[in-house]
Amino acid sequence: MNVHYHSYDAVVVGAGGAGLRAAIELAGEARTAVLTKLYPTRSHTGAAQGGMCAALANVEEDYWEWHAFDTVKGGDYLGDQDAIDIMCREAIDAVIDLEHFGLPFSRTPQGRIDQRRFGGHTRNHGEAPVRRACYAADRTGHMILHTLYQRCVAKEVNFFNEFQVFDVLFEGEGADRRAAGVVAYEMATGDLHVFVSKGVLFATGGYGKMFKISSNAHTLTGDGPGVLFKAGIPMEDLEFYQFHPTGIYGFGILLSEAARGEGGILRNSDGERFMERVAPTVKDLAPRDMVSRAIHAEIKAGRGAGPKSDYVYLDLTHLPPEQIDSKLPDITDFVRTYLGIEPKKDPIPIQPTAHYAMGGIPTNVHGEVIVDDHNTVLPGLYAAGECACVSVHGANRLGTNSLLDIVVFGRRGGKAMAEYVKNVGHPDVPRGAEVKVRERIEQLKAGTGSEKVGDIRTTLQESMTLDASVVRTDESLSDAKRTVEELKAQYANIKIDDKGEVFNYDLTEAMELGHLLDLAHGLVVGAQARTESRGAHWRDDYPTRDDQNWMKHTLAHLEQDGSIRLSYKQVVAGNYQPMERKY
Amino acid sequence: MTVTESPASPLADKAKELVRVHLRIKRYDPETDTRPRWQEFEVEMSPGDRVLDALHLVKWTQDGTLTFRRSCAHGVCGSDAMVINGENKLACINLIKNIGTDLTIEPIRGLEVIKDLVVDMEPFFAQHRSVMPYLIAHDDPGYKERLQTQEDRDRFDDTTKCILCACCTTSCPIYWANSEYVGPAAIVSAHRFIFDSRDDGAQERLDILNQKSGVFRCKTSFNCTEACPRGIKVTQAIEEVKRAILYDRV
Secondary structure, three states, X not given: OOEEEEEEEEEEEOOOHHHHHHHHHHOOOOOEEEEEOOOHHHOHHHHOOOOEEOOOOOOOOOOHHHHHHHHHHHOOOOOOHHHHHHHHHHHHHHHHHHHHHOOXXXXXXXXOEOEEEEEEEEEOOOOEEEEEEEOOOOOHHHHHHHHHHHHHHHOOOOEEEOEEEEEEEEEOOHHHOEEEEEEEEEOOOOOEEEEEEEEEEEOOOOOHHXXXXXXXXXXXXXXXXXXXXXXXXXXXXXXXXXEEEEEEOOOOOEOOOHHHHOOOEEEOOOOXXXXXXXXXXXXXXXXXXXXXXXXXXXXXXXXXXXXXXXXXXXXXXXXXXXXXXXXXXXXHHHHHHHHOOOOOOOOXXXXXXXXXXXXXXXXXXOOEEEOOOOOOEEEEEEEOOOOEEOOOOOOOOOOOHHHHHHHHHHHHHHHHHHHHHHOOOOOOOOOOOOHHHHHHHHHHHHOOOOEOHHHHHHHHHHHHHHHOOOXXXXXXXXXXXXXXXXHHHHHOOEOOOOOOOOOOHHHHHHHHHHHHHHHHHHHHHHHHHOOOOEOOEOEOOOOOOOHHHHOEEEEEEEOOOOOEEEEEEEOOOOOOOOOOOOO | OOOOOOOOOOOHHHHOOOEEEEEEEEEOOOOOOOOOEEEEEEEEEOOOOEHHHHHHHHHHHOOOOOOOOOOOOOOOOOOOEEEEOOEEEEOOOOEHHHHOOEEEEEOOOOOOEEEOOEEOOHHHHHHHXXXXXXXXXXXXXXXXXXXXXXXXXXXXXXXXXXOOOOOOHHHOHHHHHOOOOOHXXXXXXXXXXXXXXXXXXXHXXXXXXXXXXXXXXXXXXXXXXXXXXXXXXXXXXXXXXXXHHHOOOO
């Protein structure tokens, strides 16, 4: 195993929307390396479908303040309102930026960027759904990912493709630490690369592969949060995990909320439009947490469809065929491919699917990572996108706000880091910075244990989907916690088949599983402690929101002995006072 | 994966009993093999499962050394292009019930094999970069969006779908014979900008594609169009670029 040394001003880890957007700000400003374990265009930003909200008011009256209100309310008042204001205000610029980069938005008859309805986005503080989501058919994420990559090609950004980061480096100890680089594993050779760098920005995406039914890519294993969690950085609000209402039954593949934005309707086995009962004003366009819970309730009440009565229908059959072809071409193709049914004629079997982590690496509005409940910044360390928690999504993210988050805070993180690296000296990294990673790899290859990575991962995914998803109780979370702790013990005793150096995915999957286990552990411990229901975190045994005791962010700390310790940090208040969340 | 059984359900196919799937996979480990070898595996799975699921079953339960790229598992990231029963396909959008229970799987052709089904993608991405695949606009739109009519937007809609999976390029006999040829995927990337009304770089791209390595290498075999998992009319896009060069008109 060879070791290579590199010296940069800035390192970006991950090349999805947030990483690429940051790289565009850094290109030409600082010597920058972008590391990705895939190729940039494989990133899961490309799977986002429906749109990106910004109050452009291209098709009807709209203001960014309305967008901010919807985001605060959608997040069940756990979001930090200073950050939400910034995101919704800068959304407009961010969309214009993307248009200037060449993004092929769908257009209005007047040639302007077209906008459509999306869940939880309303006019004038909840009056009615509003057309706010800018889109490119139903492949908006694909267009954003490719447009940002194209801009990076134009700016000659320096990519290290198929380099997976296994460790983060610091200069100094304890409270005096500052970021100093990363240790990466090169897939093609098995070599280690030490990147010494003044600034490091993590943009590694989510960790939805801890669940069985999931819309996430196989590669979404929480690598950035996992590495930092182990390095003593707390994780914020892990218990807030979003389940998207409309995953393709059995597969979990996402069917965009845009399907309901275009007029699609959810129906139970009786054909009833059950969302009329749950959210009389916005109906099928209620926020995702409410819709997922409503589906869960229909199934529990025996109104689920199918032989096991465990799904409901997304009905598009009443939409004009040409509207389906022009506005929802990709997702209707997914339905044909995976279920073999024609969505123009038959309703689509769907079930909630694990989709998005509201929680993650705690940051401030400049993307700087904070390490405690007093918002202390760790100099040089940044995070953006799904792996980060600003927190703009609070307890439940609104549809389209993830694409917005990556471009707004990717840009802010990149700008802030470009500025930071101009004003600090090069960090001092002692020789042998890679030794810990090298020993871990050698230990995995030498392992003679009996446990298989695939078996542990499957058990984790089944347990998390059963016990820690749409509806939780103290009992179910105890079960999940016990399972995760047993699996962590088993994980210490794993064996991999592939001992080679070249493209050893057997090895990288083993490393990734470690991240999933730690983050799942933090999630269930945080969820069990939070004795209230808020946003995506629903407790059947505590079914109300408790603003008295729980208007606070959880910080989970991974202790040396592998246990989880919790602390809490205040929510940033703003214009909007907590009120009952009705739609 | 949930398996149910009911003739009344639209998911009846997925529900059927498990089937035995036979895989014959072309393998090569540069650390131990001097040449590629074939290896056979048997797995049991639901007919509604993907070819990718079969590969995962082998990797996760029988042989962890089996190596292939994959990510999204539903046909949008472009990682898992491979030759399945003789044709370039994405493993994640082909179901066992449609493709059969006898699978012969090889790496895509025309790019160097590194290990098992993993090929060197660098030449492919270098060709993509060579056609200036980014918007070149000389106007200053200020703080406003540029306008574009729906007709102008539709003009290049088809080629915006490309996911750079390389199914088209590595199905092209001209590309197999001459890797200097930029290949269909790079031409699709160029087309996406040449026909975008907001772009001012058409002439530069057409000049690149008019070189010896460019569009006129194409002999219209249509392999690329048949191979495209996104349904892009690749050959038509290439023809449009050829015409733009010949008639000096976009």
